[in-house]
Amino acid sequence: MVIPINNTRKNIARAKAIQRQNIQRLKKLNPAIDNKSGIYFLTRNEPQIYVGQARHLDERLASHLSGYEQHIDRSLKAHGLYSEDNPYGYKVNFLHYPESKLDEMEQYYIQLYAEKGWSLKNKTAGSQGVGKVKIAEFKPAKGYMDGLKQGRKNMAKELSHIIDKHLTVQLREDKQHNKVSQRAFEKFKELLEEGK
Numbered sequence: 255m256v257i258p259i260n261n262t263r264k265n266i267a268r269a270k271a272i273q274r275q276n277i278q279r280l281k282k283l284n285p286a287i288d289n290k291s292g293i294y295f296l297t298r299n300e301p302q303i304y305v306g307q308a309r310h311l312d313e314r315l316a317s318h319l320s321g322y323e324q325h326i327d328r329s330l331k332a333h334g335l336y337s338e339d340n341p342y343g344y345k346v347n348f349l350h351y352p353e354s355k356l357d358e359m360e361q362y363y364i365q366l367y368a369e370k371g372w373s374l375k376n377k378t379a380g381s382q383g384v385g386k387v388k389i390a391e392f393k394p395a396k397g398y399m400d401g402l403k404q405g406r407k408n409m410a411k412e413l414s415h416i417i418d419k420h421l422t423v424q425l426r427e428d429k430q431h432n433k434v435s436q437r438a439f440e441k442f443k444e445l446l447e448e449g450k
Contacts, residue, residue, distance in 0.1 A: 276316035283335050284346045287312050293359050294348040296326060296375070298333060299411065304375035305363045307356040311348050326375050341415060373404075410448040417446065 280287050289310045296304040296318075304326045308314030319335075321327035329344075336343040351359050364379050417423055423442075429435035 272320055273313065273316050276319040277312045279319065279335060280312065280315050280346060283337075284348075287315065287346065287348065289313065290350050291353045291356060292348045292350040293356065293363055294346065295363070296330070296344045296346060298329075298336075298344045299342055299408070301367075301370070301372040302375060303367050303372045304329075305360060305367065306376075307360040309353055309356075315346060325377060329375060342411075406445075407448055410445050414446045 277287075289312050291309045292307070292311050294306050294308060294311055294315060296306070306314065306318075306326075318324070318327050318330055322331075334340050334343040336345045349359075361379055364374065364376055368374055425432075425435055425439050
């Protein structure tokens with residue numbers, strides 16, 4: 255089957271237009287994003303992170319917004335970019351490095367964040383060539399209690415967000431002077447603080 259040249263040109267033009275729109279979306283979030291090489295960090299609900307490398311930061315980050323191949327692409331589609339209306343979306347940061355240092359620095363930051371206990375969205379330990387290994391070699395073992403702790407933190411964030419945006423929480427009038435109720439209310443406020 256032969257595809258007419260006009261259709262190919264239209265498809266290329268459409269892809270370039272989408273890329274420009276995605277770069278603009280990213281620049282609204284982080285105006286410093288440019289076309290230089292470096293390591294980028296996509297963070298969401300800290301401590302969750304994806305570390306990547308790019309010869310052209312703006313183009314690579316824009317490709318994540320329109321891609322479907324990688325796990326992070328699908329996660330970006332599901333959760334979106336950070337905004338006031340979307341506090342659980344992804345934030346975008348980066349550091350410039352020359353192309354010759356990208357493999358080394360990507361691996362360094364993936365290992366660093368793994369050692370600090372961040373939940374990594376990466377599937378490998380970085381690099382485009384030699385030394386590319388599965389991420390499980392860097393991830394600390396997580397147990398049942400770690401899962402409960404993270405679940406509590408996630409729930410506290412969600413409750414805190416809902417209350418801040420939509421609700422007023424206070425003791426009932428008949429419990430205002432009850433010491434047990436006052437302690438329970440203080441404990442509830444402490445739980446909400448865990449989510450901030």
